[in-house]
Amino acid sequence: MEDKILSPYVLTAEEKRTINSHFSTHKDWEKGAFDSIKENLIADLRPKQHNKCCYCKSELGFDIKAVDIEHILPKSKHGKFTFHPKNLALSCPGCNTSKGSKEVVKRAVQNYPRSGANIVIIHAHFDNYNSSIQIHENAVYEGLDDKGCETIKQCKLYRLKTVQRKAREVSAKQSPIQELIESLRTAPQDEQRQFVEQLNLITGQINGN
Ligand SMILES: [Zn+2]
Numbered sequence: 001m002e003d004k005i006l007s008p009y010v011l012t013a014e015e016k017r018t019i020n021s022h023f024s025t026h027k028d029w030e031k032g033a034f035d036s037i038k039e040n041l042i043a044d045l046r047p048k049q050h051n052k053c054c055y056c057k058s059e060l061g062f063d064i065k066a067v068d069i070e071h072i073l074p075k076s077k078h079g080k081f082t083f084h085p086k087n088l089a090l091s092c093p094g095c096n097t098s099k100g101s102k103e104v105v106k107r108a109v110q111n112y113p114r115s116g117a118n119i120v121i122i123h124a125h126f127d128n129y130n131s132s133i134q135i136h137e138n139a140v141y142e143g144l145d146d147k148g149c150e151t152i153k154q155c156k157l158y159r160l161k162t163v164q165r166k167a168r169e170v171s172a173k174q175s176p177i178q179e180l181i182e183s184l185r186t187a188p189q190d191e192q193r194q195f196v197e198q199l200n201l202i203t204g205q206i207n208g209n
Contacts, residue, residue, distance in 0.1 A: 003129040005054075008085035009044045011037070019083050026075035026082045037083075038069055045090045053092040054124035055099070055155040057135060060090055068093050072123055073109075074101040084112050089124035098156040121151040133157075139164035 011019070015037050022033040046067075051060050060067045070091035073081050081087040091099075104121050105113070113119060116126035122133065132148030133141055141157040143149030152158065172182035184192060 001130070004127060005045065005048050005089060005125045007048070008125060009041050009088065011083070011085060015040070023083065026079040029075060029082055041069055041088060042067060042090060045088070049090055049124070053095055054089040054129075055091055055095040055122070055151055056141075056157055056160055057129070058092055058138075058160070060092060065093060067091075068096040070096050070099070072119075072121075072125075073104055073112075074099075076101045077103060078109070081112055086112060086125045094159065095155040095157075098159065099154045102154050104154070116147070120147065121154055122147050137164075 018033055018037065022028060022031055028034075046060065049060075052058065053060060054070065068091050070089050071078075071082065072087050072089060075082045078087070099121075104119050106118050106120060109118065113123075113126075116123040119126070122129055127147060132143065132145050133151060134144055135141055139161045141148075141152045141160070143152050168182060172178040184195060187195070
């Protein structure tokens with residue numbers, strides 16, 4: 001199944017007026033005057049993105065700072081596209097921070113691109129995510145083409161393997177058995193073998209052999 005945003009946010013006439021009167025450089029993005037536009041954007045894009053980050057596909061949170069409005073072409077380099085609806089997608093703060101203001105176009109642009117051809121990463125409005133990245137076990141990202149590999153690099157998606165491992169370690173601390181399973185996962189093979197032998201002895205006793 002295709003995985004991309006099928007239609008961008010549509011700015012209302014009033015929102016366009018607000019932008020015209022309060023926006024001149026990308027730094028204006030932070031102005032309070034745009035708060036309601038941002039809220040409307042997030043509300044509109046959440047279901048269109050199935051509440052997933054456009055780069056790592058992890059679930060987006062609902063608390064303040066749990067979701068970012070990402071400028072696909074970085075606003076510091078492409079200020080005039082700061083409010084261009086096709087330049088906006090929702091991402092997790094981790095991906096947004098990792099991607100930063102790295103350039104994503106191959107050749108300089110005047111008008112907003114109409115396809116992903118000139119863009120080195122997965123563009124949430126133009127490119128089908130599944131053609132470029134395959135995610136294994138919710139944590140390992142495999143680039144299937146150049147766009148996929150560049151997205152993994154720019155958003156540091158390899159960081160999520162560490163995140164998953166830490167999450168497992170935390171949940172392991174909640175039960176001694178879980179902790180045991182976690183240490184077994186990383187134990188040398190001969191120790192794992194010893195464990196299986198001991199386990200066989202124990203279960204033998206339980207079964208009365
Ligand atoms: Zn993400």
